[in-house]
Amino acid sequence: AQKVTQAQTEISVVEKEDVTLDCVYETRDTTYYLFWYKQPPSGELVFLIRRNSFDEQNEISGRYSWNFQKSTSSFNFTITASQVVDSAVYFCALSGDSNYQLIWGAGTKLIIKP
Amino acid sequence: EAGVAQSPRYKIIEKRQSVAFWCNPISGHATLYWYQQILGQGPKLLIQFQNNGVVDDSQLPKDRFSAERLKGVDSTLKIQPAKLEDSAVYLCASSLTVGDEQYFGPGTRLTVT
Numbered sequence: 001a002q003k004v005t006q007a008q009t010e011i012s013v014v015e016k017e018d019v020t021l022d023c024v025y026e027t028r029d030t031t032y033y034l035f036w037y038k039q040p041p042s043g044e045l046v047f048l049i050r051r052n053s054f055d056e057q058n059e060i061s062g063r064y065s066w067n068f069q070k071s072t073s074s075f076n077f078t079i080t081a082s083q084v085v086d087s088a089v090y091f092c093a094l095s096g097d098s099n100y101q102l103i104w105g106a107g108t109k110l111i112i113k114p
Numbered sequence: 115e116a117g118v119a120q121s122p123r124y125k126i127i128e129k130r131q132s133v134a135f136w137c138n139p140i141s142g143h144a145t146l147y148w149y150q151q152i153l154g155q156g157p158k159l160l161i162q163f164q165n166n167g168v169v170d171d172s173q174l175p176k177d178r179f180s181a182e183r184l185k186g187v188d189s190t191l192k193i194q195p196a197k198l199e200d201s202a203v204y205l206c207a208s209s210l211t212v213g214d215e216q217y218f219g220p221g222t223r224l225t226v227t
Binding site: 033035037042043044045046047050091093095097099100101102104105106107 | 156219
């Protein structure tokens with residue numbers, strides 16, 4: 001069975017701090033994909049990144065970075081120098097080549113205080 | 115490039131009434147998804163289309179929910195009759211094909227009273 005665990009329900013930090021959102025996954029598929037989505041208070045889910053299981057290189061996009069480690073089945077997301085606009089619920093998701101349905105984590109609510 | 119369009123954005127109905135939601139995916143996207151998101155939870159897939167065929171509707175409550183994508187582009191999701199527990203945000207998403215990243219519309223917030 002496939003599963004995504006986001007153990008942090010809510011994180012609150014002060015602006016400019018770095019923050020890491022954890023994501024641990026379970027799958028039996030050899031080929032799978034990991035995703036992060038952002039859902040700001042407006043409600044629209046915004047795609048951030050897609051990573052396939054054969055690419056373990058870390059990804060950096062501006063203040064965002066992702067650390068994929070197959071050895072620990074984790075795909076963690078770090079925001080450097082956080083800003084108030086980063087406040088949102090962040091979802092980690094997984095799909096595998098067995099059926100490609102997205103399996104979602106419960107989400108982590110990130111609050112950035114000014 | 116235009117994103118996924120949905121309408122209406124908000125809808126309030128009484129229980130036992132019917133309601134329909136419309137979605138227009140990103141041009142060229144073959145796969146279309148309808149999700150239900152209850153406050154504080156992740157999205158739950160209701161139905162997935164590949165072009166105009168249903169790929170997965172295992173979590174669609176078929177006694178009251180129906181969806182169609184007749185020409186492989188726009189889609190409608192209908193609830194008839196609505197129940198109080200149907201109050202949620204209904205999200206439409208599309209992707210180039212199955213397994214690709216999904217792009218979401220703004221959602222329709224449904225309140226059933």
